[in-house]
Amino acid sequence: MQLVVARVGRAHGIKGEVTVEVRTDEPELRLAPGAVLATDPASVGPLTIETGRVHSGRLLLRFEGVRDRTAAEALRNTLLIAEVDPDATPEEPDEYYDHQLMDLDVVTKDGAEVGRITEISHLPSQDLFVVERPDGSEALIPFVAEIVVEIDLEEQRAVIDPPPGLIDDRAARDEVADGHSVASRDAENAPSGEEA
Structure with missing residues (x-):
């Protein structure tokens, strides 16, 4: 099963980082370095997360192969989609997908x-x-x-x-x-x- 886990925002800096609007309660799992994500539009992906960090309360990601501001800005508004086991449940008992x-x-x-x-x-x-x-x-x-x-x-x-x-x-x-x-x-x- 595929779930939208984030939306790419604007470019941050000149080295290919982007801000992301997180749409998952488990960003440390779904948006970790090494994660391979499908995209919407599909022609942009799949994207592999190279690095991630929090800056001023926002999550910043860098994807493999995205090295400058122009390439990062081209990803703006792209939805990031993770493959999730439909039978999986969140770790906390009060949380639900x-x-x-x-x-x-x-x-x-x-x-x-x-x-x-x-x-x-x-x-x-x-x-x-x-x-x-x-x-x-x-x-x-x-x-x-x-x-x-x-x-x-x-x-x-x-x-x-x-x-x-x-x-x-x-x-x-x-x-x-x-x-x-x-x-x-x-x-x-x-x-x-x-x-x-």
């Missing part, structure tokens, strides 16, 4: 159907499940322990305990009708950043 979470049914603790995960959105502060509701609308569920209380891969479901208004529009309308500000309520319940 995106492909493990895709298409899981989402239900509340009391068993009410919410929808199906169609996308995982990786934001700087937290990850979000993009859930397609039975009526075709979408719900965004923060992937934090306070809300996503269980991931059951055998049963292919994610169990959530959503705060009022997260998935139930009626609860939000009731709060407005009661004279409470939905925006301030949402701010009080904003989840803290936690990456899974």
Whole structure:
């Protein structure tokens, strides 16, 4: 199975290094020197990582055969793709690969159907499940322990305990009708950043 693990950014310096936008929770494994990565577009690769280092909070990579700024800049926006065993799991028990979470049914603790995960959105502060509701609308569920209380891969479901208004529009309308500000309520319940 192939997974996108990074996107090449701009060139850094004059010796062929590039910045990368990391899209894996295991960069030390997927983006280590010696790793051979497929690319999108395919005509650019495969690329072999020669060196990697962190500079000012950003990962910098140099690929074999890329020796100057011009060659590095030509790689900009290239997606780096790793071959991953589909049965492999992350080392941490609370972590999951995106492909493990895709298409899981989402239900509340009391068993009410919410929808199906169609996308995982990786934001700087937290990850979000993009859930397609039975009526075709979408719900965004923060992937934090306070809300996503269980991931059951055998049963292919994610169990959530959503705060009022997260998935139930009626609860939000009731709060407005009661004279409470939905925006301030949402701010009080904003989840803290936690990456899974």
